Amino acid sequence: MVKGWFVDDDSWYYTYSNGIMAANTTIQGYTLGSNGAWIANLVNPKQAYSYNDLMADINKFKRNFPGFIQTQIIGKSVDGRNIYAIKLGRGEKEIFFNGSHHAREHMTTNVLMEMLDQYASSYSAKRNFNSYNVRDLLNKVSIWFVPMVNPDGVMLVQEGASTAKNPQYVIQLNGGKTDFSSWKANIRGVDLNRQYPADWANIANNTGKPAPENFKGYQPLSEPEVQAVSNFVKTHHFKIATAYHSSGRILYWNFHQATAAYNRDYQIAQKYSKLTGYSLVFPGPNPSGGGFTDWFIQDMKMPGFTPEISTHTYSKPVPLSNFDTIWKENQSAGLLLAVEALKL
CATH class of the missing domain: 2.10.270.10 (Cholin Binding)
Known part of the structure; x- marks a missing residue:
């Protein structure tokens, strides 16, 4: 017994x-x-969620969901921090979520880690989540998460220059200021969401040199964080990919799709918009490229989405007080897109 x-x-x-x-x-x-x-309730999303929190929670998931949650290191940041991918589910079809391409947008990591936590505990407890049969769905579809693409930048924003291997360099790039709360780039001043080879040559407002934001790099895919994500995606056949950003409560979904793909993606975008309450953005005939979902739509030829969580924060991190609202809007997004993936 x-x-x-x-x-x-x-x-x-x-x-x-x-x-x-x-x-x-x-x-x-x-x-x-x-x-x-x-x-289970392993993640505390109501905190300035750091790289150290991510590592600790990954270890909790390994202990508490043995054999169900898989993790791997897909690359290293400029300063040598691990870039983690976490797999939830047993399904052959796969979808992909990532967050914190931009350092000051680290609230996106909170959302993805809470999503992972809630879905895993619902699966384990054999209970539905917001009317979704999680166990049935995750036996058909696996969800991969890269919750923190830019760990060096996140730590710089949260804890300052002492977290960088070269503190004086980042202070210099920051105009001599030690307040890094508006920093978007990776630790050497490259904007990671302007690094993907999707109309890279025509990206607007490029600074031309390393900076806290908007520098697209000297060539696409120059940064190890973006190389890691790109290579990871190429080893899978993701049916849908989503890159979480902030802010504005809008949803990007379009990048030069052909008519059939446009109609396919628009149908999913409408459902995503209805779920979150975020307005769909039509970028016009010449959208600025270089972003992860631009590249995913262009090269993988599958639906890609960029939700901008929270009301406008005017170049600052999203306040923790906004989390409850953001979570209410996005809590079922992974399951909604998993359902849509079954149709593709």
């Missing part, structure tokens, strides 16, 4: 010494649902 904690079908349970399984209670600080399965 099993006593104590045990795993069955990717779920944790607890059996008392008399053989009765615990349910609707808390054991050793862990909450068990009506069917006895542990309901």
